[in-house]
Amino acid sequence: MAVGLGPLSTLHPVPGFELGIASAGIKRPGRKDVVVMRCAEGSSVAGVFTLNAFCAAPVILAKKRVLGSVRYLLTNTGNANAGTGEPGLLNAQRTCSALAKLAGVDESAVLPFSTGVIGEPLPVEKIEGALQAALDNLSEANWADAATGIMTTDTLPKGASRQFVHDGVTVTVTGISKGAGMIKPNMATMLGYIATDAKVAQAVLQDLLRDAANKSFNRITIDGDTSTNDCCMLIATGRAALPEITQASGDLFAKLKEAVFSVCMDVAQAIVRDGEGATKFVTVQVNGGATHQECLDVGYAVAHSPLIKTALFASDPNWGRILAAVGRAGVAQLDVSLIDVFLGEVCIASRGCRAASYTEEQGSAVMAEEEITIRIELGRGSCSETIWTTDLSHEYVKINAEYRT
Numbered sequence: 001m002a003v004g005l006g007p008l009s010t011l012h013p014v015p016g017f018e019l020g021i022a023s024a025g026i027k028r029p030g031r032k033d034v035v036v037m038r039c040a041e042g043s044s045v046a047g048v049f050t051l052n053a054f055c056a057a058p059v060i061l062a063k064k065r066v067l068g069s070v071r072y073l074l075t076n077t078g079n080a081n082a083g084t085g086e087p088g089l090l091n092a093q094r095t096c097s098a099l100a101k102l103a104g105v106d107e108s109a110v111l112p113f114s115t116g117v118i119g120e121p122l123p124v125e126k127i128e129g130a131l132q133a134a135l136d137n138l139s140e141a142n143w144a145d146a147a148t149g150i151m152t153t154d155t156l157p158k159g160a161s162r163q164f165v166h167d168g169v170t171v172t173v174t175g176i177s178k179g180a181g182m183i184k185p186n187m188a189t190m191l192g193y194i195a196t197d198a199k200v201a202q203a204v205l206q207d208l209l210r211d212a213a214n215k216s217f218n219r220i221t222i223d224g225d226t227s228t229n230d231c232c233m234l235i236a237t238g239r240a241a242l243p244e245i246t247q248a249s250g251d252l253f254a255k256l257k258e259a260v261f262s263v264c265m266d267v268a269q270a271i272v273r274d275g276e277g278a279t280k281f282v283t284v285q286v287n288g289g290a291t292h293q294e295c296l297d298v299g300y301a302v303a304h305s306p307l308i309k310t311a312l313f314a315s316d317p318n319w320g321r322i323l324a325a326v327g328r329a330g331v332a333q334l335d336v337s338l339i340d341v342f343l344g345e346v347c348i349a350s351r352g353c354r355a356a357s358y359t360e361e362q363g364s365a366v367m368a369e370e371e372i373t374i375r376i377e378l379g380r381g382s383c384s385e386t387i388w389t390t391d392l393s394h395e396y397v398k399i400n401a402e403y404r405t
Contacts (some may be wrong), residue, residue: 002208003281003370003390004262010145012161012172016040016237019146020137024130026078026123027116027349034127036099036134037193040126040237045070045071046206047111049178050230052317057092057122059231066233073233074099074131075191077152080229081114081122091122091276098128102135115152115178115191116230139230147176154178154274159243160266162192162259168186171198171240173259177232177267192217192232196275198256199238207248209234212261216268216296220301220388224226235261255259273386277395280312281371284322284387288378294331295385298376301329309392312372317363319348326376336377 040043047066049059052129058081074095081088096110098357103110114122123127147157148188159176173192174225200208213232238244245253273281284303289295297321322341336352344366347355366372 003278004349005156005158005270008144008147008159009156009238010161011147011174011176012065012163013140014172014174014195015141015239016043016236017197018140019135019142020139021142021145021149022130022133022137024076024123024126026076026126028078031078032145033077034130034134034147035075035139037075037146038103038138038241039071039073039235041071041237042238042239043070044202044205045233046202046209048209048232051337052230056114056229056326058114059082060089060231061092061096061232061349062113063186063373064110065111065194068108069106070111072099072103073111073113075113075115076122076127077114077119077150078116079114079122080116080118082229083119087346088122089298091124091252091328094124095122095127099131101319102131108380111232111233113191113229115150120246141155143174143176144385147178148192150176150178152178156274158267158270160263160270162262164243164255164259165208166255168240169240171256171259172196173256173263175263175267177271185186191229192264193235194233194260195235195237196256196260197237197239197253198245199240199242200236200256202247204248204253205234205236208257208260212257212264213290214386215261216264219301219386220268220272250304264339269388270403274388275390275396277393277398278390279370279393280391282312282389282391283371283373283387285373285375285384286378286386287375287384288380289383289385290378290381292383293324294329294380295378295383296328296387297331298326298378299387301325301387302374302376312367313393315364315367317343317348317360317367319343319354319363320351322376323352323362324347334377338378340379342377343367344369344377
């Protein structure tokens with residue numbers, strides 16, 4: 001039911017970054033559910049991770065190791081290895097150790113990632129049994145297969161790629177992500193992997209990823225639930241014949257930043273478009289805030305409202321629900337007489353009440369579309385924020401009611 005999301009576009013290989021896919025049969029026999037990624041020696045690696053206090057064992061381990069010399073990323077689907085305590089941490093270490101032994105690297109050079117059902121023991125033996133096949137499958141051209149390999153309830157793989165030229169040298173940025181439910185990231189997405197062949201100092205790379213995530217992955221929500229396993233990684237292999245980027249300035253950095261932001265935005269919005277049971281892709285734009293935080297508070301109050309989301313599903317322009325959500329967003333000293341609300345280009349409420357020019361037919365026409373913009377003008381200042389979300393359908397309830405069956 002993905003909204004406006006088609007087949008993957010061309011995902012350009014990134015020199016120095018390889019991906020291999022194999023089947024461990026974690027949840028279903030024969031399913032490609034293990035992905036190994038290899039970074040060229042000397043690569044810089046940055047990561048952003050979930051802020052959920054019940055973060056999964058692989059997240060704990062990856063956060064400890066990300067600042068070291070990273071050579072391999074190991075991902076499994078079908079099992080989150082979250083809520084599993086000390087045994088879960090030992091299991092994550094065991095899978096990393098098995099891959100490190102096969103690859104001939106130190107165990108600390110392997111970062112683990114998991115996604116799937118929470119609270120069940122990680123099937124270590126199944127994963128170990130698939131590692132050699134994944135290593136044998138390593139190729140710089142395997143981005144599309146890897147995008148499929150990290151899927152769970154996703155209906156389509158998600159990826160994006162950009163290239164730019166600097167001093168006659170082509171630089172590539174390619175990324176993939178997965179996620180369709182339990183999406184209200186507080187750092188990134190469910191899982192995201194982005195690589196470039198630019199050479200970037202680790203501190204600069206980390207700041208770049210954090211900024212990109214804040215403007216993309218941290219501005220999407222499907223159901224308001226922040227996952228225990230959210231991780232997004234940015235790898236710079238340094239294979240492009242260009243000087244190292246050591247500070248966040250200059251033409252080369254500006255071009256790289258634009259490409260990374262663009263890839264992040266594409267794969268983040270793809271998660272929303274493929275939201276579980278989604279029939280609408282909804283942009284919530286809040287302008288005129290006194291602070292960015294109050295714009296976000298208003299935006300999320302609207303995006304998370306079950307009443308608004310079900311009205312979106314029904315194509316019902318029940319604009320009173322939007323006013324109610326704005327009013328309960330917790331904005332201090334909110335003057336409702338200054339607020340205007342739009343559905344697309346149609347003004348539905350002005351100065352805190354129904355717009356004189358508004359008709360139900362206008363609202364119904366906008367709500368019948370697959371892609372809808374809700375714009376809220378607060379009239380308090382110059383700050384703006386945008387959030388992307390979905391409607392709430394019968395299918396979402398069905399998918400999550402049957403998730404473990």
